Amino acid sequence: MAVEFDVVIIGAGLSGINAAQRVQMQLPGLTYTILEARGAIGGTWDLFKYPGIRSDSDLYTFGFPWRPWESTKAIADGPSIKQYLIESAAEYGIDKHIQYRHKLLAADWSSKTQTWSLAIDTDGEKKYLKAKFMIYGSGYYDYDEPLQTTIPNIDTFKGATIHPQFWPQDLDYASKKIVIIGSGATAVTLLPVLAETAASVTMLQRSPTYILSQPATDSGSWIRRLFPSWIAHALVRWKYMWGMWLYFQFCRAFPIKAKEQIAAATTKELPSRIKQDPNFNPSYNPWEQRLCVCPDGDFFKALRKGNAHVVTDTIETVTETGICTLRGETLDTDIIVTATGLKMRFAGGVKITLNGTHVDIKGKYLWKGVLMQDIPNTAFLLGYTNASWTLGAEASMQLFCRIVRYMAPRGLGDVTPRVEDESKLRPMSMMNLKSTYILAAKGVLPKCGDLRPWRARASYFKDFWDAKFGRFEGLEFLRDRGQFAE
Structure with a gap:
C-alpha cells in the first residue's frame, strides 16, 4: 500500500x-x-x-x-x-x-x-x-541533457570538448589554450577564472551581451552598525530588491539612455585592444535578455591582464586544432567549452x-x-x-x-x-x-x-x-x- x-x-x-x-x-x-x-x-x-x-x-x-x-x-x-x-x-x-x-x-x-x-x-x-x-x-x-547547438564539424576537433553542465573535475587546463563558445552568464563566469592559469582564453560569441560590473561585497556596513541584526538584514534585503526593480524599470522606460550608460561604463573597463563596438554592443535593448553581472569587474580585469580575449564572429568550421570564423580568423585551441545555454x-x-x-x-x-x-x-x-x-x-x-x-x-x-x-x-x-x-x-x-x-x-x-x-x-x-x- x-x-x-x-x-x-x-x-x-x-x-x-x-x-x-x-x-x-x-x-x-x-x-x-x-x-x-x-x-x-x-x-x-x-x-x-x-x-x-x-x-x-x-x-x-x-x-x-x-x-x-x-x-x-x-x-x-x-x-x-x-x-x-x-x-x-x-x-x-x-x-x-x-x-x-x-x-x-x-x-x-x-x-x-x-x-x-x-x-x-x-x-x-x-x-x-x-x-x-x-x-x-x-x-x-x-x-x-544540455541545450544542443549546431557547431560545424565539431566532431573533428582532436582536443577536449566540454559542456559546463558536465565539467570534468579532473580537467587540467593550466597553460592550455581555451575557446569558450557563448556569451551568457556561464561564459562570463568562466573566462576570468580560467584565465588565471590558462595560456589564453577566448570568448567566441556570435552576438554580444550586456555585462555590468557590480561590487562583490555589500556596501551597507553602516546599516549593520546602526541597527540590530534582524532589522539590518531586512533593510539590506529591501535595498537590493528595490534597487533591482528600479533599475529594471529604468531600462524598460528609457532603453536608449540605459544602453548609453552601459556602453560608457563598459568602455572605461576595456583595454584599448578590445573595442566596445561590436564586442559589447548588443542589437537588443537592456533586459530584453538577462543582463550579466561580473563581481568587482573580474571579467574586465581578465581582459586587461592580456591573456583573455573576445571575438565576435560566426563559426565557419571546427578543425582538428581549432576554430575558423566566417571572417577568416583562426583560433588555435586545446579545449573548446560549449557554453551555449541550458x-x-x-x-x-x-x-x-x-x-x-x-x-x-x-x-x-x-x-x-x-x-x-x-x-x-x-x-x-x-x-x-x-x-x-x-x-x-x-x-x-x-x-x-x-x-x-x-x-x-x-x-x-x-x-x-x-x-x-x-x-x-x-x-x-x-x-x-x-x-x-x-x-x-x-x-x-x-x-x-x-x-x-x-x-x-x-x-x-x-x-x-x-x-x-x-x-x-x-x-x-x-x-x-x-x-x-x-
Whole structure:
C-alpha cells in the first residue's frame, strides 16, 4: 500500500527547501516529504561544478527571508550557496524529510479520491506514493541533457570538448589554450577564472551581451552598525530588491539612455585592444535578455591582464586544432567549452495524467504564475527573469499556503484553475525575454495570457501583495470527499 502525504515537494534545491519551510510554518498540521532525484541537497548548486560557478543575483534576495544571508559577500560562489542550503535545511529539520535518489516519473490525479498517485524511480526500483497536494520545485532546466547547438564539424576537433553542465573535475587546463563558445552568464563566469592559469582564453560569441560590473561585497556596513541584526538584514534585503526593480524599470522606460550608460561604463573597463563596438554592443535593448553581472569587474580585469580575449564572429568550421570564423580568423585551441545555454524541461519532464489521461503542459495557461489550468492541487514554483529566483518561489509559496488555509476549514478537497473562454485570451510567453534558450524552448513551456489572472508575473512586490490579499478568481473549488488532515 502506497504511503500517503498531504504535500509532496519535488526537488531539494532553493525552491524545494523554501517550500518545505513554508509548509512547516504556515501549514503545520500537514505531513510532507521532499523527493530529490539526486543524492544531495542543492539542485542547481549541486549539479554545476564548473570553475568559478557563482550566483548572478545578490544573496540577500537570492537567500531565504526566514534565514538571512549574513555574509557581506553579496555575490557568492556555488559551494558557499550549497553550504547555506545544507545549513538552512538542517536548522529547521527539513533535511529529515528529504528522500534522496527518488526521481518522480509520473503523477496521476484521481478525481474520485482527490489524490495524486506517484510513480518513483529509486536507483532502478519502482516505488509508489500518494499525495493530496503537489509542489514542483524542480525549475525548468533539463538536468540530464544540455541545450544542443549546431557547431560545424565539431566532431573533428582532436582536443577536449566540454559542456559546463558536465565539467570534468579532473580537467587540467593550466597553460592550455581555451575557446569558450557563448556569451551568457556561464561564459562570463568562466573566462576570468580560467584565465588565471590558462595560456589564453577566448570568448567566441556570435552576438554580444550586456555585462555590468557590480561590487562583490555589500556596501551597507553602516546599516549593520546602526541597527540590530534582524532589522539590518531586512533593510539590506529591501535595498537590493528595490534597487533591482528600479533599475529594471529604468531600462524598460528609457532603453536608449540605459544602453548609453552601459556602453560608457563598459568602455572605461576595456583595454584599448578590445573595442566596445561590436564586442559589447548588443542589437537588443537592456533586459530584453538577462543582463550579466561580473563581481568587482573580474571579467574586465581578465581582459586587461592580456591573456583573455573576445571575438565576435560566426563559426565557419571546427578543425582538428581549432576554430575558423566566417571572417577568416583562426583560433588555435586545446579545449573548446560549449557554453551555449541550458535546455529547458518543465517540471522535470514528469508525465502528468488526470484520471489516466495525459496532460499536454505546453497547451495550458498558468494561473498567477503558480497553478496550472485544469491541473488540481498543484503548484509550480518559478522565479523571475529580472530579479532573484527565490523571490518568485517565495511569492508562489505564500499564495499556495493561503489557498490551502482557505480550503481546510471549508471542507474543500481540490482546487483547479479553469479558463472559462480561451477565445478571449491571447497566448503569451511565460518569460519576457528573447534569450536563445528561451526561444528554443517554444513548445515545451506552458503559456500565459494577456488578461488576469493568467498574465505572466513580472514584479515581486505586486505578486507578494496578490498572494496575501488577491482574489481567487478563476479557481474552481470542490468539496472534500475524504479525510483532510487537520
